Amino acid sequence: MSMPTDVRRRQLLAGSAALVAAPLAGCATGAPTATAAPAPVVPPAAPAAPKLPAYAAWKDADSLIIHSSSTLETKRSSMGASLVTPAERLYVRNNLPAMPESVLADRDAWQVAFEGVAKPGTLTLAQLKTIDFISVATVLQCSGNGRGFFPHKPSGTPWKVGAAGCVIWAGVPLKSVIERLGGAQGGMLYITGTGGEKLPEGVDPLSVVVERSVPIAALQDAMLAWEMNGAPLSVAHGGPLRLVVPGYQGVNNIKYVKRIALTPSESKAKIMSHGYRMTPMGQKAEPSQASVLLMNVKSWINTPSGDGKLAAGPAQILGVAFSGGSPIKRVEVSTDGGKTWRDAKLVGPDLGPFAWRQFAIQANLPAGTHTLVSRATDAAGQVQPQQREENVSGYGNNSWADHAVTVVAA
């Protein structure tokens, strides 16, 4: 919810509408980079807090950590406890500059090329809308979420918990579209999605294009979404049309999707071949290393967040838990840094296997310092580990120890 302070902040921002298109903060070693646009002349002013970029000026700045013009993180204290993350508070991570707002002027005219099917061709969004309909709740999470806890300080944004949210999409099941186009051609093993961003000139397109491949099994759940949380999709989140692959790490959910190809092999784009790989420490990224695909089992505590005062005595501990497609079965909470554990309650609506669950537990927190941690288990039996998997770029951190909250009750 945007409070009047935010409205004022928006008005303030309005005065600097031509915001600096800052250089991309590469998500990690191996991630593509682009030439920064020339910075406009900014009139001298008192040092100010970082500002929201123009394409996301409607967001709730007070809820966000502004790392750069392409990386906005939700504060732990602003994650909320009612399951759905409002668009105003949802993180942003762009691999290329966001498309211009003009791309939304005629949403229904947006075109997507389909390849690797019996009847290849191009469909408009208006046509896609007539084929079928689905609505799905998913956790959207940058694979680098939790990178800020890696001690070797990987390059890329040092996200802690806030490069994640849970949202509800509306769109068309991709499999219904593929069926309409006669089904997959033989031998296709991947769904390859390509973003529509304008590529910087003078560089090999494969070095910068946002194009990712996921196993064709993802066709069971993948969708093309034109709406998020009850409103048409913004450019900040990939509007007018985004490929959503439930259960998969954020980068696989291609914004401004302009091409869907069923392919026999993975994309040769650098973001696929060398970016987003689980590169062992001391090595260089290469295609033989695991790509960031399905999300792993994870949870963390949002309340208390460690911000603000905490009164000693009875407290309500709240957090979220999710896994890459297997429902959450159990969440345990410790108030002594993991020495002893108690089962938390899963509360609130179950939005399906790709959403997160809210958990709650009451605890007594006497005056002093407490280390609060949570540990999730999914229905497939995967248990959130104590330790992160070390890797060069800092992906896939689901360590319960790293996600601890230290609070001081007084």
Place this chain on the structure above:
Amino acid sequence: MSMPTDVRRRQLLAGSAALVAAPLAGCATGAPTATAAPAPVVPPAAPAAPKLPAYAAWKDADSLIIHSSSTLETKRSSMGASLVTPAERLYVRNNLPAMPESVLADRDAWQVAFEGVAKPGTLTLAQLKTIDFISVATVLQCSGNGRGFFPHKPSGTPWKVGAAGCVIWAGVPLKSVIERLGGAQGGMLYITGTGGEKLPEGVDPLSVVVERSVPIAALQDAMLAWEMNGAPLSVAHGGPLRLVVPGYQGVNNIKYVKRIALTPSESKAKIMSHGYRMTPMGQKAEPSQASVLLMNVKSWINTPSGDGKLAAGPAQILGVAFSGGSPIKRVEVSTDGGKTWRDAKLVGPDLGPFAWRQFAIQANLPAGTHTLVSRATDAAGQVQPQQREENVSGYGNNSWADHAVTVVAA
């Protein structure tokens, strides 16, 4: 999602921050009225569209019909298809002017008095937060939603479909609070909630106070909510704390709740005794008539909405269905005004018995005019009727015929 056009609109609005506090549009015969604040002098300007009131200036004006400063309706074309209604698009109906933003300066200090329990007393929001936690999705609907279809033009806002939304609340179960206070005193039959609004001077408080009683059976599901859709509750929607009674018509969900009393009889406030009664045509409102309590079974189509162009040929018909606490079992759709029907699919996450379900069905709409209607059935066997129940104030309209959408395919 707020588009840049909305951002610009907000900026525009910022220029007229001291908005007119328009007289309250009485919801219905028998509803309380208040003295209008004196209108500030507005500089002469070209005739403009109605503006959002200051307390709701953060809303998405393009999605709303602005009936008055206290009555904002979501356009049918802006209802969305992903289940949750974003706060920016959610309707507003205030019986008294919204409380000032200052009431949110220290949310945790908000106090609620509890009466009719073994240990009466006052609890702060900070204390309430430690007692227990729940998150619930509910349809929030003004009991006058659909009044605009009554041919006798009842007094009050002529809402069509948009005085309703589906949102997710976070808060504490009221029954947990009552248990903490030693349970109900004997003989208590109602939960009576009182709003904290400042009452106009010089009038009998009972004639204006927002105070409603619901049967004590509602204790099973009632909650005190401080968060909606993942963000702290705004004053527009009753922040810092609102009584939410899942399954009940909107007026029973008391904003700025400052007192909860378990009582042996209904409140004597006019809004309870004479307001919101199902008064037969030609009669005057009186306490013996049914009050608007549980919502009845209802559905309507949002896509196509009748706005904009519709291409002849295959179309996707989308809408929402809900009932006052009994899950929706079936939705039928007709494209010939109710002569023939087909079963629609219920799609998307099931947010629980108090939320609405999204339905979808494909249809072929050849060139010409079509009358689209939907008819819901709940698990208790209640079927949405063809005809409204006539009543003086235009409450409880769930007629499927009234909610038809006429579209012209070309």
